[in-house]
Amino acid sequence: MKNHPSPARMAAFKALQNAIDGMPMVERDLLLDDRDQALFQQLYKGICREWGFLQWILDSYSRKKPNDKIRILYAISAYSMLFLDKIPVHANYSEMQKLVFSLKLSSFESKYLTGVL
Numbered sequence: 001m002k003n004h005p006s007p008a009r010m011a012a013f014k015a016l017q018n019a020i021d022g023m024p025m026v027e028r029d030l031l032l033d034d035r036d037q038a039l040f041q042q043l044y045k046g047i048c049r050e051w052g053f054l055q056w057i058l059d060s061y062s063r064k065k066p067n068d069k070i071r072i073l074y075a076i077s078a079y080s081m082l083f084l085d086k087i088p089v090h091a092n093y094s095e096m097q098k099l100v101f102s103l104k105l106s107s108f109e110s111k112y113l114t115g116v117l
Contacts, residue, residue: 005098007032008039009076013099015044016072046083047075054078061116070113073099077117093117 011030018024032040047054054075058066066074077096080087096117100110 003098003101005095005102006036006039008036008043009095009099010102011036011040012043012047012076013072013103015040016047016075017068019048020068020072042084043076043079047079050079050083051075058116066112067109069103069105070109073103073105073113074116077113081117 011032030037030040055071057078058071058074073096076099077092080092080095081089084092096113097110100113105113
């Protein structure tokens with residue numbers, strides 16, 4: 001089993017983080033094959049379109065306001081579960097765990113994200 005997240009999900013995470021930080025996304029810097037590029041586009045554009053809805057759901061299950069990394073990871077996972085029918089929930093969950101591991105989130109953040117999902 002490979003322990004690296006999919007390139008499309010990692011690219012979506014970085015692009016969303018840049019968007020939150022006010023930095024532009026430069027697509028030519030992404031080195032993705034056609035399949036990953038299609039998933040990246042679907043994730044990035046869909047999450048941007050549904051950001052308010054996804055954050056409303058997260059906030060309704062949170063007592064405290066989570067940091068931006070958690071918000072982005074939640075958005076990627078929740079969007080995939082709610083809007084991408086071709087990706088099974090167990091595969092989506094596995095990819096989220098790989099992202100959490102690769103971003104070196106704390107045990108608390110990992111458990112928090114798992115609990116909310």
